[in-house]
Amino acid sequence: MSLSRQTQSVKLVWQVFEKTDNAYSVIELVQMHKHTMNKTTVYRILERFEKEGKLHTFLGKNGLKWYAKCNDCTSYKHSDIHPHFQCNECGKVECLSVSVQIPKIPNHQIDQANMLLLGQCEECFA
Numbered sequence: 001m002s003l004s005r006q007t008q009s010v011k012l013v014w015q016v017f018e019k020t021d022n023a024y025s026v027i028e029l030v031q032m033h034k035h036t037m038n039k040t041t042v043y044r045i046l047e048r049f050e051k052e053g054k055l056h057t058f059l060g061k062n063g064l065k066w067y068a069k070c071n072d073c074t075s076y077k078h079s080d081i082h083p084h085f086q087c088n089e090c091g092k093v094e095c096l097s098v099s100v101q102i103p104k105i106p107n108h109q110i111d112q113a114n115m116l117l118l119g120q121c122e123e124c125f126a
Contacts, residue, residue, distance in 0.1 A: 013045045023068035023093040087121035
């Protein structure tokens with residue numbers, strides 16, 4: 001992953017996403033970095049990553065914004081169309097690597113689609 005301006009803050013936020021394919025809420029990300037940067041800086045970095053096609057966002061079950069790594073997205077088009085899963089017990093949120101067919105709607109252009117599946121994750125279900 002090549003980051004255009006690699007400030008220490010940018011590196012710290014990106015390292016969270018490099019380690020896993022899990023999604024993180026904006027609250028979790030602000031909490032993780034509260035000792036190294038302020039909330040505004042975290043929001044600004046996340047917004048930049050989204051604009052650059054490095055992260056995609058979606059809303060979780062409580063309307064909270066979540067961030068996850070993109071695959072094959074660009075600053076011009078987010079092509080990551082997949083469902084997300086949120087565990088009702090532990091709260092973990094993850095991107096699912098299953099294809100979803102988005103229907104074509106006459107005389108409409110779909111730019112983004114969101115699908116959130118709720119239930120128990122593998123660890124909580126066991």
